[in-house]
Amino acid sequence: MWAVDYPLADAHFLRTLERYTRIQVAEDSRHLELMDDRLFDYPYLWLQQPAAGGWNPTQQEAERLRDYLVRRLPDGG
Numbered sequence: 001m002w003a004v005d006y007p008l009a010d011a012h013f014l015r016t017l018e019r020y021t022r023i024q025v026a027e028d029s030r031h032l033e034l035m036d037d038r039l040f041d042y043p044y045l046w047l048q049q050p051a052a053g054g055w056n057p058t059q060q061e062a063e064r065l066r067d068y069l070v071r072r073l074p075d076g077g
Contacts, residue, residue: 013046034061039068 010029018025
C-alpha cells in the first residue's frame with residue numbers, strides 16, 4: 001500500500017524542497033531505523049503510512065523519536 005505514489009512522491013517532494021528552499025537535498029531518500037545514530041544528521045523525517053504498515057515502535061524507539069523531535073524545537077526543548 002505504501003507504494004501507491006512511489007517513487008514519484010519521494011522524488012517530487014525532494015525536488016520541491018530543493019527548489020523552494022536553500023536546503024541541500026540528496027538525490028534520493030534515505031531509509032534509517034530510529035536507533036541509527038545517523039538519524040540526528042537529517043533535519044527532516046518522512047514517516048509513511050505507519051498505521052497501514054502496522055508500525056508499533058518499541059519504548060526505546062519511541063523515546064528516540066521524541067528526542068529527535070525535541071531537538072528540532074526552536075528552543076531545543
